[in-house]
Structures are given as C-alpha cells and as structure tokens.
Amino acid sequence: MDHATLRQHFYRQLTEQYLQGELQSLYHWCVQEIEGWGRAEAYTRNENAVAPASLQRWEEVIERLGKHEPVQYIFGKAYFHGLALSVDPSVLIPRPETEELVAMVLKDHAATRLRVLDVGTGSGCIALALKNARKNWQVEGVDVSTAALATARRNASELQLDVAFREADLRDELDFTGYDVLISNPPYIPTGVEDSMDKSVLEFEPHLALFAPKEDPPYFLRRVAEIGEKCGVSDVYLETHATEEETLVTNLKSAWSGSIAVKHDLAGRPRFLHLERNK
Ligand SMILES: C[S@@+](CC[C@H](N)C(=O)[O-])C[C@H]1O[C@@H](n2cnc3c(N)ncnc32)[C@H](O)[C@@H]1O
Known part of the structure; x- marks a missing residue:
C-alpha cells in the first residue's frame, strides 16, 4: 500500500x-x-x-x-505555549484557552521577580510555561494527584526547567504564604452536564481534573481565592467557564476582599478571573 x-x-x-x-x-x-x-x-x-x-x-x-481516544494520549504528547509536554490519562490535556491565561499573567507582570504557585497543576503546563518565559521567577506547582505530579516532574526534567511540584489538597487547610501570585485552572465543570460533553473528554480525561463538587460547582475556584486571601498573595488568576459570571463574582466576593475582574478569551467568552489585592 x-x-x-x-x-x-x-x-x-x-x-x-x-x-x-x-x-x-x-x-x-x-x-x-x-x-x-x-x-x-x-x-x-x-x-x-x-x-x-x-x-x-x-x-x-x-x-x-x-x-475517540485523544491523539495526545495515543502519542503521549501535547503542545502548550511553545513547549512539548508528555501527557497521559492521569493529566488533563492542556487547552489553548489556558495558554491565554498564561499570556495574561506574563503581560501583567513583565520583569519583576515573582513567586508563583500553580494550583491543580496537572501536567505542569502552566507552571512550566511561566518558568520558561520568566527564568528569574520562582515557580512551583501543587496537585492532589500523585500520578499527575509524576508527569509534571517528568516534564520539568525533560524540559530542564527548575520547577518544584508537591502534593496538596485544596480541601485541606493550606498555607501558601510567601507566594505573590496564585494561578489555577481548577476542576469547574458541574456534574450533570455529561450528556453535552465530547466522548473524547468524558471517556478519556481524568474526572478528578474535570468535575467540581455537584452541590457547589464554584467550590475549587473559591478555595483558591480563600487561600490566596488568607496567605496575602497580591494576585489570583483563575480559569473557568463562567457562563454566569455575575453569580461567580458574587460567590467569590465572600472569599476575596480585593477587586475581581472578569476577562474574556479570544472567542469573546467570559473565561478568566483576575483577583487583585487592593493597593
Ligand atoms: C482542570 S485540571 C488543570 C490541569 C492543568 N493545570 C491545566 O491547566 O491543564 C485541574 C487539576 O486540579 C487537580 N485537582 C483536583 N482536585 C484537587 C484538589 N482537591 N486539590 C488539588 N488539586 C486538585 C486535578 O488533579 C487536575 O490536575
């Protein structure tokens, strides 16, 4: 043939x-x-x-x-912000929208030295892309999944980027004191919408990475904001599929005392939140 x-x-x-x-x-x-x-x-x-x-x-x-197995899992590789990353079914396949979140942080913080924590790091894509672009930043990543952390560490090693990854569960009392910026693309899909989801996502990507608690979909977004507030970070950047952004902002107001701005993705959808401490 x-x-x-x-x-x-x-x-x-x-x-x-x-x-x-x-x-x-x-x-x-x-x-x-x-x-x-x-x-x-x-x-x-x-x-x-x-x-x-x-x-x-x-x-x-x-x-x-x-x-419907994602091509990225078949070949064990995904591209994100100019980096070739190893991926496997323990990690979400990095999405192009998340590259926009990374770009937002890089645009807002040009050269100053920062300590940044990527919360729910998965493959490590956000943390590694930030470190690759800002070699003078201290960047770390946390996740609840041991398997995902192993993949993130492998990526850091393959890309020779000095990013440390460790285990942390957002449901616990966490101390993130010492970081300037938290960035997170946490699980935010409400359960009950499975019928509208692509088979390739629903059947192959880790549900731990996708779904928020049924009774409280903004739970993880609020937890990142709450921990950031308690630990005195200056900025929190969040990705979500904020179809009801006003409800979400109201929800986050109980967790964050500073400003909360909704940002749109390139398709014009409200998708990101920038929480900034009052100066
Ligand atoms: C939507 S994925 C994002 C992965 C990666 N940051 C990205 O943008 O591709 C959410 C991540 O949060 C992690 N996660 C889920 N529950 C968690 C928890 N209770 N504490 C910490 N991380 C959690 C998942 O393991 C997953 O890696």
Missing part, C-alpha cells in the same frame, strides 16, 4: 467520528509521529510504500481514534 492509499483509508475509516478539518489535523499529527514527516513532506511521499511496521502502527492508531 502507498501513502496516498493509506491517507484515503484513514479518512474513510474515521469520517463518521470526525469533521473534515479535524481529520486533516489528526492525519498530520499521525504522519508526524509515525513517519516523522511534516505537512509538506507528507505530500511529496504519496507514492512511497508504507513500511509493514508503520502500517501496523497506523492501523492501531486508527482503531484508537475511532474510539
């Missing part, structure tokens, strides 16, 4: 599960990972025969994609 035929086979097998644009992007992920070819090269290789070992890998990947 040549590569042109393999590409047709790939599209045909997955056409019911994915839109055309998604398929193109998935095909290019696979061709990069399996053959080591970028986009342009892939198109010059149409007549090349597919090696038997590659063909077996392609068939395995097509089968896994057919079951």
Whole structure:
C-alpha cells in the first residue's frame, strides 16, 4: 500500500467520528509521529510504500481514534505555549484557552521577580510555561494527584526547567504564604452536564481534573481565592467557564476582599478571573 492509499483509508475509516478539518489535523499529527514527516513532506511521499511496521502502527492508531481516544494520549504528547509536554490519562490535556491565561499573567507582570504557585497543576503546563518565559521567577506547582505530579516532574526534567511540584489538597487547610501570585485552572465543570460533553473528554480525561463538587460547582475556584486571601498573595488568576459570571463574582466576593475582574478569551467568552489585592 502507498501513502496516498493509506491517507484515503484513514479518512474513510474515521469520517463518521470526525469533521473534515479535524481529520486533516489528526492525519498530520499521525504522519508526524509515525513517519516523522511534516505537512509538506507528507505530500511529496504519496507514492512511497508504507513500511509493514508503520502500517501496523497506523492501523492501531486508527482503531484508537475511532474510539475517540485523544491523539495526545495515543502519542503521549501535547503542545502548550511553545513547549512539548508528555501527557497521559492521569493529566488533563492542556487547552489553548489556558495558554491565554498564561499570556495574561506574563503581560501583567513583565520583569519583576515573582513567586508563583500553580494550583491543580496537572501536567505542569502552566507552571512550566511561566518558568520558561520568566527564568528569574520562582515557580512551583501543587496537585492532589500523585500520578499527575509524576508527569509534571517528568516534564520539568525533560524540559530542564527548575520547577518544584508537591502534593496538596485544596480541601485541606493550606498555607501558601510567601507566594505573590496564585494561578489555577481548577476542576469547574458541574456534574450533570455529561450528556453535552465530547466522548473524547468524558471517556478519556481524568474526572478528578474535570468535575467540581455537584452541590457547589464554584467550590475549587473559591478555595483558591480563600487561600490566596488568607496567605496575602497580591494576585489570583483563575480559569473557568463562567457562563454566569455575575453569580461567580458574587460567590467569590465572600472569599476575596480585593477587586475581581472578569476577562474574556479570544472567542469573546467570559473565561478568566483576575483577583487583585487592593493597593
Ligand atoms: C482542570 S485540571 C488543570 C490541569 C492543568 N493545570 C491545566 O491547566 O491543564 C485541574 C487539576 O486540579 C487537580 N485537582 C483536583 N482536585 C484537587 C484538589 N482537591 N486539590 C488539588 N488539586 C486538585 C486535578 O488533579 C487536575 O490536575
């Protein structure tokens, strides 16, 4: 079989599960990972025969994609803010919106030396991206998941970034004294919306990373604000899917005495909160 035929086979097998644009992007992920070819090269290789070992890998990947397994888990890799990170099912796949949260912190704090804590760090994506951009900052990450922390540490080591990760549970009394900034993309999806979620998210990503407590969806967002308030941090940056931002701001007012600003993502949706201590 040549590569042109393999590409047709790939599209045909997955056409019911994915839109055309998604398929193109998935095909290019696979061709990069399996053959080591970028986009342009892939198109010059149409007549090349597919090696038997590659063909077996392609068939395995097509089968896994057919079951909606995220391509990032299949190849164990995700890209975030210019970094290639190892990922596995113990960590959320870093999202492009979270890159915007990182960009916001970097824009607000140019050069001054800061101590920053990423709360609910998962793969370590936020902490590592911040450290990569601001080598003079002291950046650390915490998470309740031991498995996620192992992945975050592996990423720090592979990227040679000096970020320490440790275990902490937001449900406990925590002391984050000494940090200037807390940043967090905590679990915030209310249970009960599972029917509207993509199979690839619901069936493959860790529920510990996705879902907030049923009876109190803003719980983790409020906990980060509360701990930041108690420990005297100057800023807290939060990601959420604040469809009801006014309710959320009201909820956070019980936890944070300073200002609370709702920020929008590039698609114009209210998605981030910047909590700033009164000067
Ligand atoms: C939405 S994920 C964010 C991961 C990563 N920061 C990112 O942006 O891709 C939320 C993270 O919070 C962690 N988490 C869940 N419950 C927690 C708790 N009680 N205390 C601390 N971290 C918790 C999860 O393990 C997960 O890694």
